[in-house]
Amino acid sequence: MKKILVLFLALSLMFLASCGSDNGSTPKGEIDPALVGTWVRYDDEYDLIIHLVFNSDGTGAEYVNGVFDDDFSWRVENGKLYWFDEPPYSYSISGYLLIINEITFSRYIGILPK
Numbered sequence: 456m457k458k459i460l461v462l463f464l465a466l467s468l469m470f471l472a473s474c475g476s477d478n479g480s481t482p483k484g485e486i487d488p489a490l491v492g493t494w495v496r497y498d499d500e501y502d503l504i505i506h507l508v509f510n511s512d513g514t515g516a517e518y519v520n521g522v523f524d525d526d527f528s529w530r531v532e533n534g535k536l537y538w539f540d541e542p543p544y545s546y547s548i549s550g551y552l553l554i555i556n557e558i559t560f561s562r563y564i565g566i567l568p569k
Contacts, residue, residue, distance in 0.1 A: 484530030484537065486513055489548045494560035506563060 490509045497504055506518040509529060515538065517524045527539050535543030536555065546555045551562040 484532040486511060487531045490529075490531070490536070490546075490553070493563040493565075494553045495563040496558065496560045505560075507560060 488511070491511045492509060494507045494509070495504065502520075504520050506521075508516040508518075513528055513530055514526065515529050516526045525539075529536065529538035531537070532543070534545075536546045537543050544556050546553065548554075553560040553562070
């Protein structure tokens, strides 16, 4: 089941990237300071490295296998993460781990390509 969720998240992110970026407006809702930063997921099975960048102004960017893929707006409302104009995602942060709908990302410390 976890493999299906990973594949679904990866495909969803790629599909959403193909839809183009949003209008760049600042999202309504709260900005969770614990989310701000860069998060990474390594998936050897699907040969994917996904970086998610959450900026403190409610904007963000996605990189897939080191290549810029899309930008997005994000916000938190009632403890749920809203991004890419999608329905809300459940999320939690524990130390250096971010879990979005049961998919685990780690806090990334490094430099992303431009």
